[in-house]
Structure formats: C-alpha cells, structure tokens
Amino acid sequence: MELDRETLQIFADQFIHRWDRYPIQNGDGSYTGVKWEALTLAHVEKHIRGNITLGAYALDADSRARWICLDADDPQEWDGIKNLAVKLSNQRVPAYLEPSRRGGHLWLFLTPLSGRDARRFGKQLLKEHNLETVELYPKQDELRTGPGSLVRLPLGIHRKDGRRYHFITTTGEPLAPTIRAQIAVLANPARVPQPFVKDVLKRAPKAKRHSPTPHFEKRSQVIGDTPAEKIKNAISVYDFVSNYVQLDRGGRGLCPFHDDHVESFSIDQERNYWHCFAGCEGQTVIDFWMKWNKVDFKQAVKELAGMLLPPLP
Numbered sequence: 466m467e468l469d470r471e472t473l474q475i476f477a478d479q480f481i482h483r484w485d486r487y488p489i490q491n492g493d494g495s496y497t498g499v500k501w502e503a504l505t506l507a508h509v510e511k512h513i514r515g516n517i518t519l520g521a522y523a524l525d526a527d528s529r530a531r532w533i534c535l536d537a538d539d540p541q542e543w544d545g546i547k548n549l550a551v552k553l554s555n556q557r558v559p560a561y562l563e564p565s566r567r568g569g570h571l572w573l574f575l576t577p578l579s580g581r582d583a584r585r586f587g588k589q590l591l592k593e594h595n596l597e598t599v600e601l602y603p604k605q606d607e608l609r610t611g612p613g614s615l616v617r618l619p620l621g622i623h624r625k626d627g628r629r630y631h632f633i634t635t636t637g638e639p640l641a642p643t644i645r646a647q648i649a650v651l652a653n654p655a656r657v658p659q660p661f662v663k664d665v666l667k668r669a670p671k672a673k674r675h676s677p678t679p680h681f682e683k684r685s686q687v688i689g690d691t692p693a694e695k696i697k698n699a700i701s702v703y704d705f706v707s708n709y710v711q712l713d714r715g716g717r718g719l720c721p722f723h724d725d726h727v728e729s730f731s732i733d734q735e736r737n738y739w740h741c742f743a744g745c746e747g748q749t750v751i752d753f754w755m756k757w758n759k760v761d762f763k764q765a766v767k768e769l770a771g772m773l774l775p776p777l778p
C-alpha cells in the first residue's frame with residue numbers, strides 16, 4: 466500500500482495532540498508501553514500498516530482538544546451513539562462513526578477548545594440524548610500530571626483481536642472504499658459548526674474550576690488538637706478530592722499523580738482515605754494537597770486551614 470506522506474501527516478495532525486511521547490497498545494488492549502521519545506510520521510505509517518498500534522492523547526500539552534470521542538462499550542451503547550450520529554447529521558452536525566471490538570467510537574471534530582469546554586460540550590450532548598453511561602474522551606478537564614487519557618488512533622489494528630476497523634456512515638456503509646481513501650477523508654474532517662457548540666455550551670452546567678479554589682462550607686467548630694487534625698476532621702477525603710478528581714460513585718478515578726489510564730485512584734469512603742494502586746503514596750486530605758499543589762506539609766496545612774477551618778478568633 467502506497468501512502469501519500471502529506472495526507473498521512475494531515476491525518477495524524479487531526480488526531481494526535483502531542484508528538485513528544487506516544488503510547489503503544491499491548492496485545493491485551495492496554496497501553497502501558499508509553500515511549501518517552503518523539504513520535505514521528507514513520508510511527509504513524511507503521512500504525513496504518515499494522516506493525517504497531519498507537520494511542521492518541523485526548524489533550525495537547527496546553528489542555529486543549531481538537532476532538533471529542535464518545536466510546537460505546539457494548540452493542541446497546543453503540544446503537545445509542547449511532548442514533549446520536551443520525552440526529553446530529555439531521556442538524557448538519559458532522560459526526561464520524563468508527564466501529565470497534567464490542568461497540569464503537571463517535572468522533573466529533575472541533576475548532577480547538579479547552580479540555581474543560583470540550584468535556585462540558587460532550588457531557589451535555591450525552592445527557593440530552595440519555596447516553597450518560599457512554600464514556601467521554603478527554604477524561605480530564607485539564608492536565609495536572611502526565612498526558613492524560615487516550616484513544617486508539619483510528620485505522621490501525623486493534624491488538625486484542627487483530628482486526629482493523631473502518632469508519633462507517635450513519636447508514637452503515639464504509640465512509641470511503643479503502644483505508645487510503647478513509648485517511649484522505651479523515652485528514653480533512655468536517656468540524657462541528659461553532660454556533661452549535663456555543664448553543665450546547667450555553668445549556669451545559671458550568672464546570673468546577675481548580676482555581677479559584679472551590680468554596681468549602683466552613684463549620685463553626687472543628688474537633689482536633691492540632692491544625693492538621695482539625696483539617697482531617699473538617700471534611701471527608703471524598704468530598705474534598707472530588708473537587709479536583711473526577712470520581713465515580715464508588716470513589717474511583719484516574720490518578721492525577723501519574724500517567725494513569727486504568728483508574729488506579731480510589732477513595733475508601735468508610736475508612737476515609739485515598740489510595741493509588743500504582744503506588745502514588747498518600748492517604749489524607751493533607752497528603753493529597755501536598756502532591757496536588759506541590760507544597761510541603763507545613764504549607765499544605767496553612768493553605769488547607771485557610772480553605773477549611775473557621776478563622777482564628
């Protein structure tokens with residue numbers, strides 16, 4: 466297969482947000498093999514030829530996104546996002562369907578947006594179409610540590626089943642007859658019209674922001690002999706951390722302290738501590754804040770006291 470390098474470059478630029486490192490998919494479908502070296506067009510070519518399978522990070526180094534990807538994990542969710550694609554195309558909003566192993570992806574190409582707004586846009590769309598269980602990429606509003614979430618770069622081979630998945634139209638036809646023709650289409654995808662994005666964002670709830678600091682309800686009295694003890698008694702780890710990390714109802718989420726793709730971070734609500742299975746150490750609200758704000762214990766206690774404790778008389 467002859468690949469036109471210029472088209473390949475434009476295709477890659479649509480999907481790939483950063484070239485300073487790249488993840489490779491393993492045989493079990495996971496992406497532990499992050500290569501700490503520059504990604505090149507030669508790698509992208511190998512991906513298309515099926516020699517390797519690349520993942521594409523969902524945010525660039527400035528936490529901006531050129532696409533969102535809705536990830537349907539089973540046939541039922543897949544039907545849901547195919548329906549969404551039809552409804553969107555009726556509103557002249559282009560959306561690209563990519564079947565996968567169990568379900569599939571719906572890609573929406575954007576005029577670059579902050580990760581926060583890209584996610585607000587995606588979440589609102591899912592909510593309005595009763596698809597809230599469908600996963601949304603990017604998974605982070607903004608990068609704190611590590612490059613964040615990723616999706617398999619399209620048109621390569623899924624390492625787990627050895628198959629290559631073509632894009633399809635809303636009626637189930639191939640988007641273009643050959644991989645080469647698909648690359649050409651995806652190199653210049655139609656973007657979601659700006660007025661549509663703005664309208665959806667107008668209806669979307671405002672995002673929680675990291676700064677300014679979220680407002681914590683201060684209790685008039687907090688038990689504890691030291692400021693550190695008082696801080697730990699002033700708020701549960703779950704209530705505090707959920708202002709900063711996207712957690713599911715069970716208290717799990719992507720660890721903000723390492724390059725996490727498998728939701729290693731969890732909170733034990735009963736025993737009131739956080740834990741990362743990949744070994745990022747800590748337990749309390751204070752440990753969390755030391756890592757989050759990159760401050761020492763003394764500074765963390767000072768900052769948290771200001772946020773959580775009643776002012777000194």
Ligand SMILES: [Zn+2]
Nearest residue numbers: 720723741745
């Ligand atoms: Zn971690």
